[in-house]
Amino acid sequence: RGEGAKRRAREEECRGRDMHISSSQPAGSACRQSRDEWMSRGGRRSRRVEGMLGGRWLWMAVLVLSLLAHGRASIFDEFDSGTEDVVPFHDREDLDQDMKDFLEWLTAKGMNFQSQVDVAITNGTGRGLLARRSFMPGETMLAVPPELLITPDMARRSEVGRAFREHGLDDCSGGEDSTYECMPLLAMHLTVLYYNESHDFHPWMKILPRKLTTPLFWSDKEREELQGSNLYNMLDGWTMNVEKLHRSTARVLGQHNVFPDLPKAIYSLKEFKWAYATIFARAFDVDGKSFGFSGRQRIMAPMADLFNHGDVKTSYTFNAASGHFELFTQQFFSRGEQIFMNYDSKNNAEFLLQYGFVIESNPHDYVGIAASIGNDQPFYRDKEMLMKKLGFNMGDRHQLKLSGLENKSLDCLRVLCATKEEMESGESRKILRGKQISDSNEICVYTTLIDAIEGLLSQYPTRLIDDENIIKNDLPHNVKTALILRRDEKRLLILNLSRYQRLLARLKERTKVHRVSDKSRSKRKDEDDEDDEDDEL
Incomplete structure (x- = not known):
């Protein structure tokens, strides 16, 4: 139980680290770091064992090793490779001859895979690979x-x-x-x-x-x-x-x-x-x-x-x-x-x-939205320079995700919505410091975004409810795949449309309250000024 707890702790430790590497990252850097850590731990253990064997603790080391060897089968039984009860691939009836020839070719070429993975036909994903033994993080x-x-x-x-x-x-x-x-x-x-x-x-x-x-x-x-x-x-x-x-x-x-x-x-x-x-x-x-x-x-x-x-x-x-x-x-x-x-x-x-496939309710799904203005518009060059400082070019597509647009993408819209006065006064440069330009600029951003989403929704020839009804039928693979893609895109767009409509309504209500408050303050100031004039008279 103690060894199992340590193993689970190591597993959770590695799971806790964000060690996944995408194809756009330098391949293997984080994993090599993880494996180096495991190897360095093993090296430290080896050096400790060498110190024990070189000193008076030799008899204790032998005793510990013999106990571990005796108890290993029961403690780590779930981690045995288990290849002794696996049917050899050339005798398996579930593999076609081409796959058997392929596996035999790999074996003849000296590739060691028999103790690692096994080819199988799986439910839902078709042909895939199964683990022939347990794998720990870093292996x-x-x-x-x-x-x-x-x-x-x-x-x-x-x-x-x-x-x-x-x-x-x-x-x-x-x-x-x-x-x-x-x-x-x-x-x-x-x-x-x-x-x-x-x-x-x-x-x-x-x-x-x-x-x-x-x-x-x-x-x-x-x-x-x-x-x-x-x-x-x-x-x-x-x-x-x-x-x-x-x-x-x-x-x-x-x-x-x-x-x-x-x-x-x-x-x-x-x-x-x-x-x-x-x-x-x-x-x-x-x-x-x-x-x-x-x-x-x-x-x-x-x-x-x-x-x-x-x-x-x-x-x-x-x-x-x-x-x-x-x-x-x-x-x-x-x-x-x-x-x-x-x-x-x-x-x-x-x-x-x-x-050639899609994932239903894909958490990484997004719809691209291009952000740009015509090069004949006022302050085009200035706005283009501001967008480059934000890391974007004019006309870049921005990812509208389930969680909405990222703030950097919203900043691009803030630049495009900046008025002549905001550009000339330098107010538009607030975004480089992570600040909003003005309430009126935010209203323009949300209004523009809502118009863009409604425009994208209008390009689909069917409604969301139509797709949800059609997709229930028995359809050819390619047709069903297309329906899932466009249905999930519509769900994402409608979700964001509702989100930015609510934000726009709250913003307008807030600015309305501010205007009323400003008028009240202005009226009180005028009354105070009149009282001061009376006092002077």
Whole structure:
């Protein structure tokens, strides 16, 4: 019981720390700090044991160790790996042959996963990974060796990279900061790997999903279900961009048929879109310095791409010293439990665009609102400079969340609402000190925000109650996904509309009271002045 209490205390200690790392943060920094702390504690314990063994306490150390060894099975029984009763994957009937071939390939390549995780078909999330043993915070769940990774550097050195250079295409060798620059090369490289059955990676390629549910593959009728949402306006531009990348890369290679031994389908727009969307959904963003880049880059890792999304504390890093891609946890997972990977805090539009799913009642959901004025408006340059000091540019989209707009975004609206007098007098610079400009400015901010929300709601072709009734029916996956997205966006907008209408009403009531109070004070002052004049007379 004492050891169990210590373990739970350590677990709560790690849970208490905010150690989750999103893909936009330096990968692995907080987790490495956590693991270093655990290792340093272990080092201190080791040094104490060495001191005991080197002194007169040797007999006590031997006694303690023998007692621990004797009692370990009963004390830590729940943490046994338990792999002795797990059916070998090649004998399991629930796995198709492609998955069995894939797991055998990983084993042959020396990747140690059998004692860590297990592939399973789970309720609600489909294919996923289960824990074959219990994991404590700070433990590595999976380590993928470098020879099994798909990286920008690997693609550059491949026959695809050579073909890009020979035909004057960008082979992603400039060390750019953006992950976007390497996407065409990676997409073409993945397509060739998929169709090249003699390649060593073919067992991995065979288990990659061919039917993707991102809106990039939706019909025009299905896309119309997104009408009114931010994503609906973005989707056409995103699709056109992917098609442009295809024309400038894969189609050029197809004109020269640089891979005559492979089917000509590898140059098609259909295959390019599949490869592009697959990388977009399944690759991990890591520090690109290990590949000669100054920014972040995308890499694909077998087995690691089977983790489903969950709101958990897990993270990953590329270990530059060993070349391994490592995934580890900052929370406790029990044996047999599904292990999730946190895909980051995204709104439903981002989840749908990148992964092809949405989360009902997503706590991180938001609707984007652009804040700007025409460049012919008075004090445009001055207001633009003030917004930059706040960390924004004119026209940036601000996140209207369930909790409303953040104060920094409200400050941008305060700048845009500032009058000529407030700009000339310098009153508008109050926001740089965290203060409001004036009551009339606040009224303008709330009125503008209410008008914007009502404008966004008017763009949806249906009402909220209509969506809530339709969604109860048995619908195709893509249609239901679109309905959930727009329904939850409407709920968010209506909630905020009500919030800012109440705030505006309170503000107007407060300013009305102030005006009445000011008039009363002015009237009393006039009466006092008259009394003073009478006294003087």
